[in-house]
Amino acid sequence: MSAPQAEAVAGDLAGLHFRPMGESDLGWVAAQDAQLYPFPWSEGNFADSISAGYACWVMLDGAERVGYGVLMMVIDEAHILNISVVAARQRGGLGCCLLGHFAELARESGARRLLLEVRPSNGPALALYARAGFQTIGRRKGYYPAVGGREDGLVMSLAL
Template sequence: MMSVLALDFVPMETDDLEWIAAQDRELYPFPWSEQNFADSIIAGYGCWTLFEGGQRVGYAVLMMVLDEAHILNISVSKARQGLGLGRRLLDHLGAVARAAGARQMFLEVRPSNTPALAMYGKAGFETIGRRKGYYPAVNGREDALVMRLPL
């Protein structure tokens, strides 16, 4: 198993966007665009790039609404998945949310994304609802599970 090098959670910058959008295209059939990430930075969302040993390996976007945190995107590059980096990124978002006064954190996830569901479950998220036809899918639409974590 590959080891994990030193991790740094750095606020996302415009220099990161080309790499992040390329990762999103590799990871998802319906990815965010570079402009979606740029708009998130402009909107003041918590946008983070995860560096491992000085190399970009992941990214996340967190939106705060009053005392709630909403994870809009959390991703680790394909080559570095399965090493616990997603969990480290998730824990970082939780710390950022708590520091901003959030009392709970929410996210939506595809029911077909079993690795993410396992990670969220281990982190203490509970499924609290389902949004019908939330995500575009190859054959129409896919539901989203709504998950919540008390902070």
């Protein structure tokens, strides 16, 4: 995203802020995941991520929760395990803001690169990651459950 585009998005989303995910968010986050994905994370998956010390965040627009994600740090790498914007608010720049938040957290923690996996069938996510500068560096065969079998996961990386 170019600087003018980023400034325009930031101006439209001036009320955005982030806070750590808490126990009171778990039901909401799991419900959102169930609406967004055919094979969602459970409330327990999110609770386990908090317990493991992963960076679990909720994105808010004013008082409204509009996104969430989970970031795992491993030495000098950061790995986005889950990044999601609620269905009603997709395609409005929120994914870019949430991704930017995780990139900044990773940099602050000393990460040199940010990694994630994405389904090849997830065109909107692939476009978002490409605009952010991610590059595909590998493919994990049968990584994701899918209707009627498994789907590969593309491994993407962003140098920080």
